[in-house]
Amino acid sequence: MAQILGIALNGLTLAAVYFMVASGLTLIFGLMRVITLAHGTSYLLGGYIGYVAARETGNWFIGAIAAIVAVGLLGLFIHQVLIKWFQDDDMRVALITLGVSLIGADLMLAAFGGTATQVPIDPELQVATVQLPLIGPYSLLRLLVLVVAIVIGVLLALGISRTRFGAVVRAGVDDAQMTAATGVNVPVIFAVIFALGSALAGLAGVVGGTLFPLMPGQDANYLLFSLVVVIVGGMGSIPGAAIGAALVGLVSQFTLVYVPTYSLVFTFTLMVVVLAIRPQGIMGRKS
Amino acid sequence: MNNQPYSGSILRPQRTGLAKWLPIALGAVVLILALAFPYIVDRPRFWLPNIGIRSLWLGVIAMSLVFLNRYVGLLSLAQVAIAGVSAYGVGFVVVQLELPFLVGALVGIVAGTLAAVIVGLVAARTKAIYFLMITLAIGQVFYSWASQSIEVTNARRGLAPINRPEFGPIDLANIQTFYYFALLLAIICYLLCRYVTSSTFGLTLQGIRDAPDRMRALGYNVFGYRIAAMAFAGFIASIGGILIALDRNQVDPNVVSLNSTLDVLVVAVIGGIGSLGGVFAGALVITMLSNFAQNFTERYMTLTGLVFILVLLFAPTGLAGVWQQVRRLVSRRRNAQAEQESLSGLTEQQPRANTQKGTSNEAD
Numbered sequence: 001m002a003q004i005l006g007i008a009l010n011g012l013t014l015a016a017v018y019f020m021v022a023s024g025l026t027l028i029f030g031l032m033r034v035i036t037l038a039h040g041t042s043y044l045l046g047g048y049i050g051y052v053a054a055r056e057t058g059n060w061f062i063g064a065i066a067a068i069v070a071v072g073l074l075g076l077f078i079h080q081v082l083i084k085w086f087q088d089d090d091m092r093v094a095l096i097t098l099g100v101s102l103i104g105a106d107l108m109l110a111a112f113g114g115t116a117t118q119v120p121i122d123p124e125l126q127v128a129t130v131q132l133p134l135i136g137p138y139s140l141l142r143l144l145v146l147v148v149a150i151v152i153g154v155l156l157a158l159g160i161s162r163t164r165f166g167a168v169v170r171a172g173v174d175d176a177q178m179t180a181a182t183g184v185n186v187p188v189i190f191a192v193i194f195a196l197g198s199a200l201a202g203l204a205g206v207v208g209g210t211l212f213p214l215m216p217g218q219d220a221n222y223l224l225f226s227l228v229v230v231i232v233g234g235m236g237s238i239p240g241a242a243i244g245a246a247l248v249g250l251v252s253q254f255t256l257v258y259v260p261t262y263s264l265v266f267t268f269t270l271m272v273v274v275l276a277i278r279p280q281g282i283m284g285r286k287s
Numbered sequence: 288m289n290n291q292p293y294s295g296s297i298l299r300p301q302r303t304g305l306a307k308w309l310p311i312a313l314g315a316v317v318l319i320l321a322l323a324f325p326y327i328v329d330r331p332r333f334w335l336p337n338i339g340i341r342s343l344w345l346g347v348i349a350m351s352l353v354f355l356n357r358y359v360g361l362l363s364l365a366q367v368a369i370a371g372v373s374a375y376g377v378g379f380v381v382v383q384l385e386l387p388f389l390v391g392a393l394v395g396i397v398a399g400t401l402a403a404v405i406v407g408l409v410a411a412r413t414k415a416i417y418f419l420m421i422t423l424a425i426g427q428v429f430y431s432w433a434s435q436s437i438e439v440t441n442a443r444r445g446l447a448p449i450n451r452p453e454f455g456p457i458d459l460a461n462i463q464t465f466y467y468f469a470l471l472l473a474i475i476c477y478l479l480c481r482y483v484t485s486s487t488f489g490l491t492l493q494g495i496r497d498a499p500d501r502m503r504a505l506g507y508n509v510f511g512y513r514i515a516a517m518a519f520a521g522f523i524a525s526i527g528g529i530l531i532a533l534d535r536n537q538v539d540p541n542v543v544s545l546n547s548t549l550d551v552l553v554v555a556v557i558g559g560i561g562s563l564g565g566v567f568a569g570a571l572v573i574t575m576l577s578n579f580a581q582n583f584t585e586r587y588m589t590l591t592g593l594v595f596i597l598v599l600l601f602a603p604t605g606l607a608g609v610w611q612q613v614r615r616l617v618s619r620r621r622n623a624q625a626e627q628e629s630l631s632g633l634t635e636q637q638p639r640a641n642t643q644k645g646t647s648n649e650a651d
Contacts, residue, residue: 035420102549102591
């Protein structure tokens with residue numbers, strides 16, 4: 001029992017990282033109907049920047065902020081220089097961002113090498129545990145990651161459903177032309193959301209890079225998982241991304257323990273089952 | 288609705304003169320160059336495997352991608368994984384079961400085609416960007432499985448050796464013979480694609496691509512046709528997979544990695560995502576780039592990525608489209624005068640059009 005609960009909690013903390021990556025992807029898709037395949041690159045770059053900044057300053061939070069700002073700016077650059085012109089051509093945007101990820105992977109390999117690194121954090125926190133009922137001692141750091149992801153998720157959901165900016169974003173999702181006609185500067189909203197979505201992936205990189213190793217190939221890995229999460233959860237929905245991330249995280253952790261070789265195959269099966277029952281994803285709207 | 292940039296028209300205007308003979312002449316020149324290739328290069332030992340044969344299998348796999356994209360309207364990023372299934376099929380039969388190569392090739396092609404049907408069953412209900420995402424995810428899942436499954440794929444070490452077989456006097460271990468063998472397969476695949484696209488089946492596919500709902504109303508099984516198209520493209524990709532297995536003498540997870548998927552995509556885009564023959568030009572560019580870029584830069588992937596993005600930004604129809612762009616420019620110049628004349632004609636016709644509109648309104 002304790003083991004099963006422990007695996008479940010591991011799955012949920014892994015899901016927390018997946019959710020942070022995928023929420024940016026789903027946010028961008030929700031508003032702009034384009035998918036950025038450079039999202040895994042944003043994750044890994046965020047992690048590396050966080051690693052360098054935290055190592056130099058000795059402060060994890062400076063690393064996180066540096067990653068958010070740098071990856072957000074990179075997202076803004078990608079949007080303004082490469083994507084803005086083809087907003088209606090989603091295939092071309094997907095392919096161009098795939099090209100960006102190709103370049104990103106190569107340049108990061110050149111800059112940070114092929115060995116695995118981790119974002120440094122207070123060594124006491126690294127080993128600290130809390131006593132949980134039924135489970136026993138459990139890593140405090142992992143629980144904190146879960147809390148951070150929940151806070152981000154709630155803030156995003158509230159920000160979209162309760163604030164004025166959120167209302168404008170939702171209006172832009174439903175009818176960009178009419179929203180522009182009411183005086184909203186839609187291109188600016190698009191740019192802000194694209195930068196915000198990328199920055200989320202950057203933050204996820206720092207958080208994920210504190211728990212798990214950062215190395216070449218992780219960009220493709222996290223791109224794969226965030227794609228599966230948004231396909232399962234439903235494109236463009238923040239609650240959907242949360243549900244999708246939880247499912248993917250739990251499935252991958254349980255299968256990793258009981259049938260390690262076929263862990264990914266089961267994740268894939270999950271995606272197939274969801275697609276067979278609900279092609280638009282669990283929380284997705286029919287287009 | 289029909290303003291897609293690369294929608295091939297079913298009813299082509301009758302070509303005359305230069306426009307009719309140029310593609311045939313171009314094809315003949317390319318064929319002669321391809322046949323003479325082993326004799327015109329300075330170092331066949333380098334050029335044949337690194338440029339020639341690699342271009343051929345890259346082109347064959349990219350052609351299956353282009354076929355799906357142009358004639359079915361589905362951009363599949365799982366084609367490399369499907370080729371990989373075929374290559375692993377060969378490897379499994381030859382290395383693990385120690386059976387002859389021909390059995391392996393048969394198993395490979397069947398396995399690859401079946402894999403394509405399965406991908407189709409999962410993904411073909413969705414379209415456009417969803418299809419792209421799902422096929423990319425499926426390809427990555429296969430890569431992860433291939434690099435972990437010790438008992439079937441021998442994980443990271445892969446399956447080796449896959450020796451090139453000997454059929455009587457034809458010894459594929461000879462690099463020049465193998466080149467002609469690969470060339471023959473590539474030509475057969477190309478002709479097969481051309482034949483299918485001009486058949487009733489191909490025309491139905493194009494109808495489904497342009498107006499799925501109308502075709503459904505006409506009684507066509509849209510989903511079934513998409514699956515059949517996936518199976519055909521999977522068959523072509525499987526042949527590419529067998530060439531990979533023979534070319535590398537082994538099969539390992541690198542064959543189906545994200546980079547390989549991107550390589551094939553880059554080949555298709557540079558060659559012209561709507562052109563079946565253009566892929567071989569794209570493949571030639573990429574293999575040359577990968578072999579010669581090392582002389583002046585270590586960042587070959589960055590260079591490839593830059594070329595890829597530049598092509599997407601400025602020449603979305605790729606190398607095959609450059610000729611058409613030039614022709615359009617020339618004809619635009621030539622028609623400038625005629626256009627001016629027709630413009631003055633338009634202003635004269637304007638009032639007449641208005642009265643027609645007016646009368647129809649009254650009739651309502």
